[in-house]
Amino acid sequence: MNNFLKVAAFSLAVIGLYTFYSVWVIPPINPEAPPKEAVVEEPATVDELVELGESVYNGKGACSLCHTAAAGRAPLLERAAVIAGQRIKEPGYKGNATHAEGYLYESLVNPSAYVVPGFGASGSADKVSPMPDVRGSSIGLNETEIRAIIAYLQSISGVEVTIAPAPTEETKAKE
Amino acid sequence: MALSNKRLSIIKVVFSLSFFAFLLAVYFFASGQPVVSAPVLGALDYPATHGVNRRLAVWMAAQMHLWFAAFVLAVPILVLILEFIGVIKKDKRYDRVACEFLRVSITAFSLTAITGALLLLSLIVFYPQLMKYLASIFGPTALFYALFFLFESATLYAYYYGWGRMSEGSLKWVHLLIGLGLNTAGTGLMFVANAWVTFMMTPAGVDVSGVFNGNLWEAVNNHLWSPMNLHRFIANIAYGGSIVGAYAAYRYLSAANEKERAHYDWMGYTSSLIAIGALLPLPFAGYWLTAEIYSYSQQMGITLMGGVFAWLFIVQAVLIGALFLAANYYLWCGFGRGSYGERYLGYVKYIAFVIAICFLVWFTPHTLILTPTEARALGGQYHPYLGPLGLMPAKNTAVNIMLLFTFLSFLLYRRSHRTPTVAWAAYGKAAQAGLFTAAVINITFLGVYYGYFTNTLYKVASSVPQVATTLFVIVACLVIEAFMHRGAERTEFRWGRMPGRSQYALLLIAVSFTWLMGLMGFVRSAIRQHWHVYGVMRDASAEAFTPSIAYAAKVVSIGTIIFMSIIVFIFWLSSAGREASDE
Amino acid sequence: MIFRFLIFFLLLASFSHPALADDIDRGKVIYDKRCSWCHGAEGAGDGPAAEFLNPPPRDFTLGLYKWKSTPFDEYTPSDEDFARMIAGESAHKKVSGWDGMSRTSMPGWGDLLSKDEVREVAAYIKSLAGLEKAEKPSISTSGKVSASKESIERGRKIFKDACSECHGNEGRGDAAKKLRDDWGARTWPRDLTKGWSFRAGNRPEDIYTRVTAGINGTQMPSFADPASKKTMTEEERWDVANYAASLDEPQRKPKPESVLKAVRADNSLPSAPEDAAWDKAEVSNYYLFPQIIAGEKAYTPSLDSISVKALYNDREIAFLLEWDDPTNSMPWDDKSKEIAGGELFPDGVAIQIPADIKGNERPYFGMGGAKPVIIWRWQSENEPGAGQSVKTLFSKGPERITVKEEPGITASGRYDNGRWRVIIKAQLKPATGPVIEEGSFLPIAFAAWDGSNQDHKGKHTMTGWQWATLQKQASKPSYIWPLIIGILVLAVEILWLMSARRGKQAR
Amino acid sequence: MRLLKFILINLFFFGLLKAPGLFLGKPIPASIVSMYMFFIVITVLLVMTITDKGAKGLFAPIAALVEDPSKALIRNIVFVIVPVVAAFVVYMQSNDAFAPPVELRSAHPAPPAMVKAYGKTFDLATLENPYRRLAKEGPVAFSALVREGGEVYFKNCVFCHGPKLDGRGHYANALDPLPMPFSGNDTIAQLQESYVFWRVVKGGPGLPREGGPSISSMPSWEASLTEEEVWKVILFIYDYTGNTPRSWK
Incomplete structure (x- = not known):
């Protein structure tokens, strides 16, 4: 038993030394924290809204993962805001938006309202979109970010940005 | 002893079978999953843990499983090697030790299965989305895993229970074959598990958003798979050797009589020799692994070597330095086993000096901890004398010289019980000395020249010729040694004539090894940072932070203590079981 | 005989190398690589860096050198002077305070250039103005008068008559005279209390040489020049040099790593700089460097160091900030305006601390950034009777500053003989800003404005982060741990002793 | 006497480690000295205890102190002194409160994979100096670019990094830490140009945590220098100091 205690004490001392060295002797460096969503200030101007939209599009929203020519899994959005006006008149459209802006909003929160031919979920015959609701847990955009995305899409499509920086009564009523 | 040996075995079998069933269930669950892209997770995708730190829970489970797995994989390899040596040398001692260990391995085997199940369970409970995604890709491999597991269980029991019955004649060779099958299955198991782990680090076979392209082999054979397989395989051997060495050391210290002492002395020596032998090529496997990390993602490589974890390699240097110092000390003490040992004692201080210097160079950090006064005196972070020692070429040089001098200790140790009688012995020794000197000069020159006098482009270029020099000299000296000592005058090796102090060196090796494995496991996983699957699937849980080295050290220490305690318990259990059956 | 040969060879050697065409050519190559960036391709002191440096780089085409050891009536510096000016300290370790041209952008090149190369460069720059070898020897310091009390006392009187006109009553360079050098650059008389800032050393010998030779191209005359109204005898020059050397306040030389230690005061915190309570506090000195990062840049700073003391009690902390400023900038005052020679602003000083204290982390030192800072800013009177002002600013960067209401902050300053002494008091638990705790480290930075030098807003001098x-x-924990350790060690010893006894008995 | 030898050997090494600080003004940091000494003491101890005889010789005086009754007086003295010394050491350590916090700043921290600047995104892994190829293709144009880089340097960087590029500019000693030197082979010589580009463009504020962003006075030059100017000034600093950029190829 005496031997066992000695050996145990020795082993504990060795472990203790290594721990001491790693914890107290080498400098404490805390690795970078995982990128947190920045607390976005409410955009005050249309330009800021578009800017926010771009960063969400490429960052948090992860839109650019699929909506690129390289990935090829989702339609390209360079003219999305232009096409939107025509989409609502197409026969395959199941949503209830009445104008382009509303259509874009709907595409984000209810993607299956209109599925671009060839981009449906596999086995659904283009009836169901593989895209998630952007408000869902996997992406989790808030209303400001959704409006920012719409503003961004409008800006890259070259149409006038119709989204107001802060939600107006009109947009609120629509929602 | 309340549990009889038989009842223990039944429990073990039940455990193993239930683990197998569990694996099959996972397989069927997984194979039903549709192929999806890696989900973008939010904090709500992780089930509530009610105060349990999910990260820590999975970490502990994984680390325990890895230690046990390493032990369980390593011991049969060691056992097979020992049994084989025993057959060749016709020495029963080897056989006895081998059998003694297999018994330990059997208890550890069921503990491996238990910790494995625990790990799997905790992963599924705490990280369901990740497991779902991995299962959607690796589902089919679970079947292989289950099959390997079944085969390993079967061969293990056959190997162990057939030991007595298959000990003679051709049956012995069949027995060896079963042992080989056991090790193949075990290694196969590890390879399959490695595929999952390495996929998380260097995903292949999927596109940027994680959509699986259907080629399972590509996902399995990702960048890190092969180097990781090799690295873990070699490390397992070294680890097994060190644990067995520690066991022998403990038995040596508490031996009741001369005979037992001699036996455990011999056992400690043999196993630690295997451990150190396997330790030598390990850095080179490590180089390969790191090179692959760099080639997959330079970013990841820099995070590993230059960034937050730069200090981890200083800690690693301290640990490996301690390992080498302990190994050398053990050899030096061993000079006393032979009757000629006395004549080499004088050299020890020089060898120790060189090894210590190399050691100090190795752990000189690149970024110095300076008080503001010191920083001012030096005028910045760079130190005129220590600065160059912090660079890679200096460390490569130091490691190679350290290896060479450890080898020198070994050579002197071998001569402590024999004197060559061949006519050309003097020339042989001169040749060895010449080779040795040339090698040291060459390694130093390469390090200094490539490190400080050429284009930075070639900085790392020195490592390959340095390593080649070291290996060449070791092999050449061994060949000369072998020829020179043909028909040499030998005195008997007096096993058991070791001071108790030397046994603590073996204990230190085992403890350091365990700790080191935990630390390296941490860094391998930590360089993924906040990714589940690097660059593909982000960890969005509250515990997604990368732990600091201090945090990891504490976790590893606690893990080591728990693991060592269980191991002690297993040894006690197996010896108690044997005493019970002996009665 | 042998000696004669030796001398002959030495002479031969010395004749064979000065100002050879080869030297000049080689010197030009070095000059083009190393010197032309500041001194210009043609040596006219107009290199790319020239307009940003203060003092500006020397124009070699005029052959006019400020810091030479040859007499006033000798145009050319000695070879030794050239070597010193170029090679700096490494070649002349014995000259104190000389590291290149001290406190200028001219470094000592002795580590990069060999002695021969230094000679070659010197030959080249001499050739730019057609200078030959100096005919007169360097000023001899062999008649040195030792720096006795009497000598210094005599020096003080002479100084008052002859020097205080520019250097000020206390030698802080604060006499109200607007000076320009022959090249048109604004110059300020040397602050003699900062010996470490002298270009060419601050030993009495160095100062004697300066007084005797003058500084070419500036208003600093030679006091050995018989044509001058203020000619001094050799002894007088030594006296005044001894006096000037005695003005040095070496304890005010900045030590960058010094920690500002605030001392606990028993009673209320002092409101006057003369208060004896300040004697308890240790002074910390910091270099000021000009803001040359963003916005309007201060390329020609007139302030170079600041000294700080701090006291605190239960509620408040008080800082005593002292810095030498050659002018009291009073924007309404005609004299001030004349000295300023440009737009005139009030003087100012500021203390910056992080808005949150989190371990060692600090915001960006230049007015913060993503992590905000708190700034307490004091300003001297802008109009007669308007009073000095103090403001609390909350800053997230140079363009994102908001003024906060903070009644707990007070400040007052006084200007006296070239030195500002300002006391700023703040709450330990302010409405805006971090809670300042006893025993913990507080990152702190300082800034100063010299309105006569057109410092205002972002144009100013500052320090980097320091620790306060x-x-x-008295702290209790510092006794507990040693006690515990001591007892533990003793316990181990006794255990050991007991086990040894037992072992012996067993035997 | 072996005990004395043991102490003397260790003292010798300790002196060796302290010498650079005492005589050359280049101290070996206290943190390193303590690390070194720890292993030196252990190594010496190991070497001296290989044989039983050696171990016994080393420990005999200590053992005698405890066991030999005739040495009771010395023992009592030693037993009092040791705890007092230990307590004193701890006291000194815990009261060393006026040394400012030790700061650690990794001189070359890990760069990000991507850098956004000048309205573009640069991939640091593949980013190269667009002018570097001219070194071979057009030496005349190249040296002109280096000269232009020099002008950028002497208009923006010289104040801190110095005319000798040794990090000792006019205002250097007001900064803490001192500005980075470019001369010598351990700063920019170790780095790729893309790395230097990142450091210049993003400055201290762009450093990751382990780089101690708050301990750097380097401003971000993105607003005041153009992309071309940054590349040129990088050409210059390598050229002037005779260094070559590191390359992964």
């Missing part, structure tokens, strides 16, 4: 700490009076 509120020195604890």
Whole structure:
């Protein structure tokens, strides 16, 4: 038993030394924290809204993962805001938006309202979109970010940005 | 002893079978999953843990499983090697030790299965989305895993229970074959598990958003798979050797009589020799692994070597330095086993000096901890004398010289019980000395020249010729040694004539090894940072932070203590079981 | 005989190398690589860096050198002077305070250039103005008068008559005279209390040489020049040099790593700089460097160091900030306006601390950034009777500053003989800003404005982050741990002893 | 006497480690000295205890102190002194409160994979100096670019990094830490140009945590220098100091 205690004490001392060295002797460096969503200030101007939209599009929203020519899994959005006006008149459209802006909003929160031919979920015959609701847990955009995305899409499509920086009564009523 | 040996075995079998069933269930669950892209997770995708730190829970489970797995994989390899040596040398001692260990391995085997199940369970409970995604890709491999597991269980029991019955004649060779099958299955198991782990680090076979392209082999054979397989395989051997060495050391210290002492002395020596032998090529496997990390993602490589974890390699240097110092000390003490040992004692201080210097160079950090006064005196972070020692070429040089001098200790140790009688012995020794000197000069020159006098482009270029020099000299000296000592005058090796102090060196090796494995496991996983699957699937849980080295050290220490305690318990259990059956 | 040969060879050697065409050519190559960036391709002191440096780089085409050891009536510096000016300290370790041209952008090149190369460069730059070898020898310091009390006392009187006109009553370079050098650059008389800032050393010998030779191209005349109204005898020059050397306040030389230790005061904190309570506090000195990062840049700073003391009690902390400023900038005052020679602003000083204290982390030192800072800014009177002002600013960067209401902050300053002494008091638990705790380390930075030098807003001088700490009076934990360790060690010893005894008995 | 030898050997090494600080003004940091000494003491101890005889010789005086009754007086003295010394050491350590916090700043921290600047995104892994190829293709144009880089340097960087590029500019000693030197082979010589580009463009504020962003006075030059100017000034600093950029190829 005496031997066992000695050996145990020795082993504990060795472990203790290594721990001491790693914890107290080498400098404490805390690795970078995982990128947190920045607390976005409410955009005050249309330009800021578009800017926010771009960063969400490429960052948090992860839109650019699929909506690129390289990935090829989702339609390209360079003219999305232009096409939107025509989409609502197409026969395959199941949503209830009445104008382009509303259509874009709907595409984000209810993607299956209109599925671009060839981009449906596999086995659904283009009836169901593989895209998630952007408000869902996997992406989790808030209303400001959704409006920012719409503003961004409008800006890259070259149409006038119709989204107001802060939600107006009109947009609120629509929602 | 309340549990009889038989009842223990039944429990073990039940455990193993239930683990197998569990694996099959996972397989069927997984194979039903549709192929999806890696989900973008939010904090709500992780089930509530009610105060349990999910990260820590999975970490502990994984680390325990890895230690046990390493032990369980390593011991049969060691056992097979020992049994084989025993057959060749016709020495029963080897056989006895081998059998003694297999018994330990059997208890550890069921503990491996238990910790494995625990790990799997905790992963599924705490990280369901990740497991779902991995299962959607690796589902089919679970079947292989289950099959390997079944085969390993079967061969293990056959190997162990057939030991007595298959000990003679051709049956012995069949027995060896079963042992080989056991090790193949075990290694196969590890390879399959490695595929999952390495996929998380260097995903292949999927596109940027994680959509699986259907080629399972590509996902399995990702960048890190092969180097990781090799690295873990070699490390397992070294680890097994060190644990067995520690066991022998403990038995040596508490031996009741001369005979037992001699036996455990011999056992400690043999196993630690295997451990150190396997330790030598390990850095080179490590180089390969790191090179692959760099080639997959330079970013990841820099995070590993230059960034937050730069200090981890200083800690690693301290640990490996301690390992080498302990190994050398053990050899030096061993000079006393032979009757000629006395004549080499004088050299020890020089060898120790060189090894210590190399050691100090190795752990000189690149970024110095300076008080503001010191920083001012030096005028910045760079130190005129220590600065160059912090660079890679200096460390490569130091490691190679350290290896060479450890080898020198070994050579002197071998001569402590024999004197060559061949006519050309003097020339042989001169040749060895010449080779040795040339090698040291060459390694130093390469390090200094490539490190400080050429284009930075070639900085790392020195490592390959340095390593080649070291290996060449070791092999050449061994060949000369072998020829020179043909028909040499030998005195008997007096096993058991070791001071108790030397046994603590073996204990230190085992403890350091365990700790080191935990630390390296941490860094391998930590360089993924906040990714589940690097660059593909982000960890969005509250515990997604990368732990600091201090945090990891504490976790590893606690893990080591728990693991060592269980191991002690297993040894006690197996010896108690044997005493019970002996009665 | 042998000696004669030796001398002959030495002479031969010395004749064979000065100002050879080869030397000049080689010197030009070195000059083009190393010197032309500041001194210009043609040596006219107009290199790319020239307009940003203060003092500006020398124009070699005029052959006019400020810092030479040859007499006033000798145009050319000695070869030794050239070597010193170029090679700097490494070649002349014995000259104190000389590292290149001290406190200028001219470094000592002795580590990069060999002695021969230095000679070659010197030959080249001499050739730019057609200078030959100096005919007169360097000023001899062999008649040195030792720096006795009497000598210094005599020096003081002479100084008052002859020097204080520019250097000020206390030698702080604060006499109200607007000076320009022959190249048109604004110059300020040397602050003699900062010996470490002298270009060519601050030993009495160095100062004697300066007084004797003058500084070419500036208003600093030679006091050995018989044509001058203020000619001094050799002894007088030594006296005044001894006096000037005695003005040095070496304890005010900045030490960059020094921690500002605030001392606990028993009673209320002093409101006057003369208060004896300040004697308890240790002074910390910091270099000021000009803001040359963003916005309007201060390329020609007139302030170069600041000294700080701090006291605190239960509620408040008080800082005593002292810095030498050659002018009291009073924007309404005609004299001030004349000295300023440009738009005139009030003087100012500021203390910056992080808005949150989190371990060692600090915001960006230049007015913060993503992590905000708190700034307490004091300003001297802008109009007669308007009074000095103090403001609390909350800053997230140079363009994102908001003024906060903070009644707990007070400040007052006084200007006296070239030195500002300002006391700023702040709450330990302010409405805006971090809670300042005893014993912990507080990152702190300072800034200063010299309105006569057109410093205002972002154009000013400043320090980087420094550490301040509120020195604890007595702390209990510091005795507990040693006690525990001591007892533990003793216990181990006794255990050991007992086990040894037992072992012996067993035997 | 072996005990004395043991102490003397260790003292010798300790002196060796302290010498650079005492005589050359280049101290070996206290943190390193303590690390070194720890292993030196252990190594010496190991070497001296290989044989039983050696171990016994080393420990005999200590053992005698405890066991030999005739040495009771010395023992009592030693037993009092040792705890007092230990307590004193701890006291000194815990009261060393006026040393400012030790700061650690990794001189070359890990760069990000991507850098956004000048309205573009640069991939640091593949980013190269667009002018570097001219070194071979057009030496005349190249040296002109280096000269232009020099002008950028002497208009923007010289104040801190110095005319000798040794990090000792006019205002250097007001900064803490001192500005980075470019001369010598351990700063920019170790780095790729893309790395230097990142450091210049993003400055201290762009450093990751382990780089101690708050301990750097380097401003971000993105607003005041153009992309071309940054590349040129990088050409210059390598050229002037005779260094070559590191390359992964």
